[in-house]
Amino acid sequence: MSQKIISPSTSVNSTAHPGSTGYDYTIGPQQTLPELPVSSSTTGGGIGGGASTAVSTTLPLPSVYNESLNPNARNQHVSLSAYAFLFQELVSQARNASKSVSEIELRLHRSGYHIGIRLLELLNFRSSVSAGFGSSSSSKAFFSKTAMNPSGNALALNGSLSSTQDEPSLAQGISHMKRRDLKPVEILQFIHSTVWSYLFGRVSDDLVKSSERENEFMLIDSAPMLTQFISSTNVQCDFFVCGIIEGILDSASFPCNVTVHSVPEPNFEQKVVFVVKFEPQVLEREALRA
Amino acid sequence: MAIQTILVINKSGGLVYQRDFVATAPRLSSNEYLILAGTLQGIVAIASQITPKSLQIAGKGSAKGGVEPAGGAAAPLVPYVGTLGATTASGTPMGSFLGPDYFNDAFASCNGRGLKHVTTDQNSLFLYQTLTGIKFVAVSTQPTTNAMAVAVAENLLRKAYCLYADYVMKNPFYEPEMPIKCELFDQKLGVLVGQL
Numbered sequence: 196m197s198q199k200i201i202s203p204s205t206s207v208n209s210t211a212h213p214g215s216t217g218y219d220y221t222i223g224p225q226q227t228l229p230e231l232p233v234s235s236s237t238t239g240g241g242i243g244g245g246a247s248t249a250v251s252t253t254l255p256l257p258s259v260y261n262e263s264l265n266p267n268a269r270n271q272h273v274s275l276s277a278y279a280f281l282f283q284e285l286v287s288q289a290r291n292a293s294k295s296v297s298e299i300e301l302r303l304h305r306s307g308y309h310i311g312i313r314l315l316e317l318l319n320f321r322s323s324v325s326a327g328f329g330s331s332s333s334s335k336a337f338f339s340k341t342a343m344n345p346s347g348n349a350l351a352l353n354g355s356l357s358s359t360q361d362e363p364s365l366a367q368g369i370s371h372m373k374r375r376d377l378k379p380v381e382i383l384q385f386i387h388s389t390v391w392s393y394l395f396g397r398v399s400d401d402l403v404k405s406s407e408r409e410n411e412f413m414l415i416d417s418a419p420m421l422t423q424f425i426s427s428t429n430v431q432c433d434f435f436v437c438g439i440i441e442g443i444l445d446s447a448s449f450p451c452n453v454t455v456h457s458v459p460e461p462n463f464e465q466k467v468v469f470v471v472k473f474e475p476q477v478l479e480r481e482a483l484r485a
Numbered sequence: 486m487a488i489q490t491i492l493v494i495n496k497s498g499g500l501v502y503q504r505d506f507v508a509t510a511p512r513l514s515s516n517e518y519l520i521l522a523g524t525l526q527g528i529v530a531i532a533s534q535i536t537p538k539s540l541q542i543a544g545k546g547s548a549k550g551g552v553e554p555a556g557g558a559a560a561p562l563v564p565y566v567g568t569l570g571a572t573t574a575s576g577t578p579m580g581s582f583l584g585p586d587y588f589n590d591a592f593a594s595c596n597g598r599g600l601k602h603v604t605t606d607q608n609s610l611f612l613y614q615t616l617t618g619i620k621f622v623a624v625s626t627q628p629t630t631n632a633m634a635v636a637v638a639e640n641l642l643r644k645a646y647c648l649y650a651d652y653v654m655k656n657p658f659y660e661p662e663m664p665i666k667c668e669l670f671d672q673k674l675g676v677l678v679g680q681l
Contacts, residue, residue, distance in 0.1 A: 276655070279655040280655065282657070283655055283656070283657040284657075285657075286657035286658075287657050290657070290658075424651050424652055424655035424656060424669070425655070425656050425657065425658070425669075426652070426656055426658070426666075426667040426668040426669045426670070427668060428658050430658070432657070464672075
């Protein structure tokens with residue numbers, strides 16, 4: 196990464212630093228774009244031109260809005276290591292602001308809750324897009340073990356640039372919207388498969404109904420991805436995922452309470468069980484439906 | 486050659502981790518380990534001072550030229566010391582490694598001018614210094630001056646460093662520069678040494 200040299204205002208060069216981002220006082224306000232290979236700027240063509248001569252590269256960005264809604268979009272990966280550090284900071288922050296263990300867990304739970312609310316909408320929309328639509332990608336795990344290397348990223352960006360031109364609109368891939376999940380089992384199946392594969396790249400290990408209580412279900416994950424680097428302490432960091440589950444269920448009108456319990460087993464020492472406990476009104480509603 | 490002890494010394498010379506792998510080996514008291522850590526820290530600093538400047542510059546390419554020249558600079562041999570990736574013996578990956586191993590290739594040690602290896606009649610002590618100044622120390626049960634053994638130990642310690650990066654640094658409950666009390670790190674390090 197070449198360091199940009201601050202040059203005097205007499206030597207303003209419009210094409211010298213195509214990849215630079217941030218404010219440059221010699222040029223003034225300008226549109227900042229991620230660093231793109233120079234070759235793509237010629238094929239991409241320009242939109243919006245820009246008022247000043249200083250606009251470096253004007254590219255139609257790969258349609259991020261399309262991509263985030265498109266279930267088959269490329270590169271929906273986040274480096275697991277980068278995420279682990281972010282999560283670490285999240286936990287530290289919760290820890291510094293809390294007085295007790297349960298308060299830390301509550302804070303993590305709350306951060307996850309808001310993710311869950313958004314995730315339900317996004318994933319429901321994505322499920323509506325028919326399977327074969329658009330480009331296919333091999334793996335769609337959100338938290339990936341491989342960080343995107345810059346060259347691969349640039350290549351993908353390049354490829355999507357050329358393909359966005361003839362890519363059909365996302366709306367064409369939707370014949371009918373997915374129906375809302377009405378039964379507790381259906382929505383839990385949705386979490387077990389769709390949500391889990393979106394977040395962690397695989398379905399959760401098991402979904403069981405409690406034999407003792409009517410309103411309890413258990414989601415089992417034998418190797419939780421987000422907390423795999425955290426040695427077991429008295430704080431259960433998986434409450435973050437609990438929050439995600441509860442956010443999804445709450446906004447799908449299944450008010451419930453989700454807790455997590457660590458169940459170490461010989462081969463899976465980090466195995467956790469998410470216990471979903473629905474409010475009585477959910478069961479009452481079920482009884483009326485039947 | 487078996488690994489008797491692994492130590493981790495932080496950048497200010499404090500002992501943050503010590504673990505014995507051989508139950509029968511003579512044990513030092515915790516105070517003695519602290520002294521050992523501090524002494525090593527001092528010796529490493531002195532060793533890098535007494536290395537002639539010309540050697541330090543010349544050694545850049547081959548990463549040799551410490552106080553204990555480890556021979557065979559032409560083609561560094563990469564010994565197999567087990568893997569961290571998805572194909573470990575237990576089947577479960579250790580750490581954030583996707584492939585079988587990131588470190589199958591040769592590597593240039595960044596410790597070009599410091600102490601690498603100390604041998605006595607009874608033991609050998611290997612030292613791997615990271616760019617950030619953390620030192621990983623392994624004590625073996627047998628003395629050796631073999632270049633191969635030094636390379637094995639260095640590779641092992643580098644993998645211990647990978648585990649440290651994953652299971653210690655990514656643990657929100659670990660305070661930097663403080664003694665390491667991470668169950669998972671203990672466990673994975675045990676597996677790594679067991680693979681040897």
